[in-house]
Amino acid sequence: MKIALIQADLTFGEPKINKENIELKLQSLDKDTEIVVLPELWTTAYDLTRLDEIADEHAKWYYEVLQEWATTYTITLVGGSTVKKVNDVYTNHLAVASPTDGIIHTYDKAHLFRLMDEHLYLKDGHKESLFTINQTKAATLICYDIRFPEWSRKAVRNGAEILFIVAEWPLKRLDHWRTLLIARAIENQCFVVACNRAGSDPQNVFAGHSLIIDPWGTIVSEGTEKEEIIYGTIDSKQVQEVRSMIPIFEDRREDIY
Numbered sequence: 001m002k003i004a005l006i007q008a009d010l011t012f013g014e015p016k017i018n019k020e021n022i023e024l025k026l027q028s029l030d031k032d033t034e035i036v037v038l039p040e041l042w043t044t045a046y047d048l049t050r051l052d053e054i055a056d057e058h059a060k061w062y063y064e065v066l067q068e069w070a071t072t073y074t075i076t077l078v079g080g081s082t083v084k085k086v087n088d089v090y091t092n093h094l095a096v097a098s099p100t101d102g103i104i105h106t107y108d109k110a111h112l113f114r115l116m117d118e119h120l121y122l123k124d125g126h127k128e129s130l131f132t133i134n135q136t137k138a139a140t141l142i143c144y145d146i147r148f149p150e151w152s153r154k155a156v157r158n159g160a161e162i163l164f165i166v167a168e169w170p171l172k173r174l175d176h177w178r179t180l181l182i183a184r185a186i187e188n189q190c191f192v193v194a195c196n197r198a199g200s201d202p203q204n205v206f207a208g209h210s211l212i213i214d215p216w217g218t219i220v221s222e223g224t225e226k227e228e229i230i231y232g233t234i235d236s237k238q239v240q241e242v243r244s245m246i247p248i249f250e251d252r253r254e255d256i257y
């Protein structure tokens with residue numbers, strides 16, 4: 001599976017400008033790209049104080065844009081996230097669009113990040129996030145979710161072999177970002193495919209450094225801090241190879257945890 005991570009710089013509170021920017025990147029994709037991942041809140045960025053004006057009613061616009069892109073560019077799109085509004089309740093909402101089957105998966109961020117005030121504006125999600133992509137089981141996580149190893153372990157115990165992560169992770173904690181992602185790959189013996197944003201907003205400079213990591217914990221591809229597209233190719237057979245080399249799922253001690 002050839003994957004592209006669109007590590008976009010985002011314009012604060014401007015969904016239409018962000019759409020145009022991402023569209024330009026999609027037009028320049030390598031033609032054999034199968035899966036594309038976008039950053040967290042690529043629509044509005046972290047402009048949470050203006051949600052009554054800029055949030056997306058039932059995520060209607062976001063779904064339309066993702067479906068149009070998935071069909072036009074013949075890609076499965078792990079569509080970053082947007083703020084979805086339903087009856088004055090807002091969620092950090094992710095969707096995956098397929099080139100043939102429309103929206104095939106949705107997920108609401110489970111762990112809201114209080115350092116960026118998410119808990120004041122958004123409602124947390126409760127549902128697990130499993131779906132199937134190119135015959136492989138996968139799960140989606142949003143940014144702060146990666147600090148909770150129980151959450152990714154649960155998805156992996158339920159079959160996920162790829163963890164897709166979308167993020168707006170600040171530069172000042174870049175070392176946490178890299179270490180946590182590599183740890184999630186090693187401890188779960190799964191692929192980690194993580195797309196962060198580049199650039200800055202009024203509060204933060206963001207880290208970029210989007211990553212594709214294999215089930216051994218080896219980095220397949222890594223971005224710089226700048227806006228760019230990062231490519232990597234993965235083969236889900238590697239999950240079973242690593243799991244047979246070190247059988248941690250056989251050696252777990254459910255009886256003492």
Ligand SMILES: O=C(O)CCC(=O)C(=O)O
Pocket residue numbers: 112113116142143144145147168169170173176
């Ligand atoms: O956990 C962190 O350090 C960053 C999390 C974050 O930026 C987010 O969840 O949006």
